[in-house]
Amino acid sequence: MFNYTSHRNIFFSVSIALVTVSILSLIFFGLKPGIDFIGGTMMEIGYETGTPTNQEIKDKLAQFNLKELSVQSSSEKSFILRFSIESSSEISNEGGVDETVHQNILESLGNPEEIRFESIGPTIGRELAKNAKWSVFLSLIAITVYIVLAFKKLGKIFGHGESWRYGAGALIALAHDVIIMLGFFSLLGHFKGVEINSAFITAILIVMGYSVNDTIVVYDRIRENLLTYRFKELNQVISVSVTETIVRSLNTSLTTIFALLAIYLFGGESIRNFSLAMIVGIGIGTWSSIVIASNFLLLGRKKEVGK
Amino acid sequence: MRRNKIWTIFIGIVVITGVCFLIDYPTVPDWVPGYKWFSKPKIHLGLDLQGGTQLVYQTDTTNIPDNQRTDAIEGARDVIERRVNVFGVSEPLIQTAEAGDEWRLIVELPGIKDVHSAIEMIGETPILEFKEQAAARVLTDEEKTAINNYNKKAEERAQDILNQCLTGGDFSQLAKEYSEDQGSKEQGGDLGWFSKGSMVPEFENVVFNTLKKGEISPTLVKTVYGYHIIKKDDERVNNEGTAEVRASHILIAVESEELVSKLTEWQYTGLTGKQLKSSFVSFNSQTNEPEVSLEFDDEGAKLFAEITKRNINKPVAIFLDNEPLSIPEVKEEISGGKAVISGKFNLKEAKDLSERLSAGALPVPIKLVSQQNIGPSLGKISMQKSLIAGIIGFLVVIIYMIFFYRLRGVLVGVALMVYALILMSLFKLIPVTLTLAGIAGFVLSLGMAVDANVLIFERIKDEENLGKSKINAIKDGFKNAWSAIRDSNGTTLIICFILYQFGTGLVRGFGLTLGLGVLVSMFTAITVTKNFLELINKE
Secondary structure (H helix, E strand, O other): OOOOOOOHHHHHHHHHHHHHHHHHHHHHOOOOEOHHHHOEEEEEEEOOOOOOOHHHHHHHHHHHOOEEEEEEEOOOOEEEEEEEOOOOOOOOOOOOOOHHHHHHHHHHOOOOEEEEEEEEOHHHHHHHHHHHHHHHHHHHHHHHHHHHHHOHHHHHHHOOOHHHHHHHHHHHHHHHHHHHHHHHHHHHHHHHOOOEOHHHHHHHHHHHHHHHHHHHHHHHHHHHHHHHOOOOOHHHHHHHHHHHHHHHHHHHHHHHHHHHHHHHHHOOHHHHHHHHHHHHHHHHHHHHHHHHHHHHOOOOOOOOOOO | OHHHHHHHHHHHHHHHHHHHHHHHOOOOOOOOOOHHHHHOOOOEEOHHHHOEEEEEEEEOOOOOOHHHHHHHHHHHHHHHHHHHHHOOOOOOEEEEEEEOOEEEEEEEEEOOOOHHHHHHHHHOOOEEEEEEEOOOOOOOHHHHHHHHHHHHHHHHHHHHHHHHHHOOOOHHHHHHHHOOOOOOHHHOOEEEEEEOOOOOHHHHHHHHHHOOOOOEOOOOEEEOOEEEEEEEEEEEEOOOOOEEEEEEEEEEEOOOHHHHHHOOOEEEEEEEHHHEEEEEEEEOOOOOOEEEEEEEOHHHHHHHHHHHHHOOOOEEEEEEOOEEEEOOEOOOOOOOOEEEEOOOOOHHHHHHHHHHHHOOOEOOOEEEEEEEEEOHHHHHHHHHHHHHHHHHHHHHHHHHHHHHHHHHHHHHHHHHHHHHHHHHHHHHHOOOEEOHHHHHHHHHHHHHHHHHHHHHHHHHHHHHHOOOOHHHHHHHHHHHHHHHHHHHHHHHHHHHHHHHHHOOOHHHHHHHHHHHHHHHHHHHHHHHHHHHHHHHOOO
């Protein structure tokens, strides 16, 4: 039987390396916020015939003095334009929607089909960003508290701090997942121009739910085995518990990743990055639940409790 | 006896599944009893799946007292709803949303083609408000000092100009340059002929009693308006035998505490476009000029009576689009709920205004801050793609389960179908607006639903390894798996709740569908899967 606790230093090293890379990437490259969070305009247009080149589109738009204009072809006949409208404009002092300019832009481009148009004022953007941060933060707290309460019984038998240890273990595993997801998307943002939006935050929150799900199943088994075999050493109990639950953890994660792969491959452009974030996150989350959260319980123990 | 109970539960599951299937089925044939009821619930598709527009308007409630804000916003919602209904959109949805201390109106127009006209039409909605003068307020010490300082400077300036006049400066030229009396400034300060009683006493005293013809007053004359430099141009006795004087002055205005304290803004009264019932053009019975008549609803009539009662002999302002349109003085209490806007209209202007008002007037100013259009073709593609992704995801999960758990995997497949049918009918009944994110949430909750089953199966395997009989292993497997299922789904539900509370639009829909999915999946795992397992494993 594979011993999941004796190799813990290797597991920790892998995770520490991943987290370090992620943090470095976040510091040096940062995240690329989408218009959800900073305000701005996104427009997808399609041409039936006479598709212009990117440069032609840019030239036609030069008259509008759009800030941070980018033109990207999304298929052979369609383009995604991103820009923000001068915030000192009189019609739109919010910097968001300017219906007149919007119509003028469409006209100057030869009235193509407007597949999608999104314009978000910076106030709303800031608010969304604030809500996103809050919801991630609140979820972390709520989950930790939930686990501490759910594992209260252990505290009664093994001493007061025990259930807090489980809460902290879950929190560490979750923070690990969130940081690596952010790091991954910071790299994607830097090299591929992938932006983060509300959907990405949703993905983070769901991965947190998923990861903690796995963690709880492992912890649940450790709790039960501890109560059953009280005389075994903690590291053995943990290794046995992980062995007993790993099939379930992998099965669940793999089925979910399969379902997500289906969305990634066939679900269309608009939710592709969302499903990618989920796939990465669930993969990382499974790893952290199986080997990080479980082995965290051994850290800083005195010899008598776990050899 | 035990078998009977198992069969009863099984039949219950079959019945629930059957009912859910009928709810889910798009058009139930008419030989089914109650087919009308089953066909009624429709799937609500979000804008991203059927195309359409979402407009977010920011409302400006700064002038409205806190306790009346909700009322005003609701009023604005109703007005816009009326406007949008005229536009003929199938299922417009207008919601109010509170963000911090600001209120927003979210207008969703599914399937609309001409977004531009819709925006214009909403933007043209007039803002109608009746305002009254605020009571005089007490000035702060800082304001008093500021006024004093200003007035001192004014006196110095006036003295300076007076010195120039007395040392041979051109009076009318100086008046044009410096006078702060807008009415006489351009005429070189000339006030024309006037008799006693038409000017303030201090001014009259100087021109009628002290000054001689052509003389300039050697000292500044102070009145409530400020410091005057006065020149008596001419004097005469008119046909009626009254003495008249022609004088010029240069005014350097001062601020008075009394005036500043009264110079507060117009105050919100609660009477707005919200209570407007109708509007039409009428003609003034005396002057025959066109006017715009307003008729209020019962609430508005009551409010109008109260406002006019407490403002007798005081002005009440009618604001249109944030500008005072007319400021009539109230003569008496008006109780009939009718008001007239008279003023400088020609017939066309009056007609236009009454037409605008008839279509509904907003109680608060609004501003478009966010717009999202999804073209119908994109909606269609997204719909197809996500459906295909959902079905493939569903099949992959079932195949994987059958591959891994054989017969039990088949049972999970059936249980998942029951799960999907129940969830879909819940979506229809509640109703949940299905968006792209919602479908993603649905597919994801499939994973969660499978998870509960996997937990149970692994547990049953463990129990069997302990040497228990099949039926006992199933019983204990469920029992022992429960705490893990409860805790893991519990945390997911917490997250769904947070998503629902903090999220907007997309995120909210995702939280709701995932949360519902988790709840239903717990139900199917611990009743449906268990029941199936018990049925095929006889004691």
